[in-house]
Amino acid sequence: MSVVFSSDFSSIIRNKYVYLDCDILSAxxxxxxxxxxGLGLLSGSFLVIDSFTEFEFLRDVYLPGQFEKKRAFLSYxxxxxxxxxxxxxxxxxxxxxxxxxxxxxxxxHTKSSLTDLFLAARxxxxxxxxxxxxxxxxxxxxxxxxxxxxxxxxxxxxxxxxFCVVQFNEKKFSDCYENLQRILPI
Numbered sequence: 588m589s590v591v592f593s594s595d596f597s598s599i600i601r602n603k604y605v606y607l608d609c610d611i612l613s614a615x616x617x618x619x620x621x622x623x624x625g626l627g628l629l630s631g632s633f634l635v636i637d638s639f640t641e642f643e644f645l646r647d648v649y650l651p652g653q654f655e656k657k658r659a660f661l662s663y664x665x666x667x668x669x670x671x672x673x674x675x676x677x678x679x680x681x682x683x684x685x686x687x688x689x690x691x692x693x694x695x696h697t698k699s700s701l702t703d704l705f706l707a708a709r710x711x712x713x714x715x716x717x718x719x720x721x722x723x724x725x726x727x728x729x730x731x732x733x734x735x736x737x738x739x740x741x742x743x744x745x746x747x748x749x750f751c752v753v754q755f756n757e758k759k760f761s762d763c764y765e766n767l768q769r770i771l772p773i
Contacts, residue, residue: 596735599752600632603717606669606706607636609643610721611750614739616660621739626665628737636661637669637709639702669709682708689763690727699725710755723751729763732756
């Protein structure tokens, strides 16, 4: 296994809150070498796990031993849980619905999951957080900027998996929102 990333990657993520999508969490969980390399690469940032990501990571696990292993993995002190309370949830929910409407208006049909929409809503709400995802299509370029890409090559089967570092772009969002308002009362 080898990890390839752009030379300015460390400066992009330094001192940032970095949300982890379920894709990269699963990759970390299943590959100890990638976990070690990835954590070295992400040092200097704050790794955050949203409750929806945690749910997605734990769902569909029916074996008690496997469930407990996954839950223990999430409790490592390298990960911080995202802030959650009802008032915040209401704001995130409104942002997620708005993003969903914009995606459809832009004819993106990204098939974004509830988790992806709430992660995107968090990126809108918080000051300059980042997200690492293996599904860039769920965070479209009409609203999000790609700041970096981490490529992971599995030497056993010579496959390469890309994980994108994305950030919410206020200007792009405003443009999309204005276009949506022209045709729909919001």
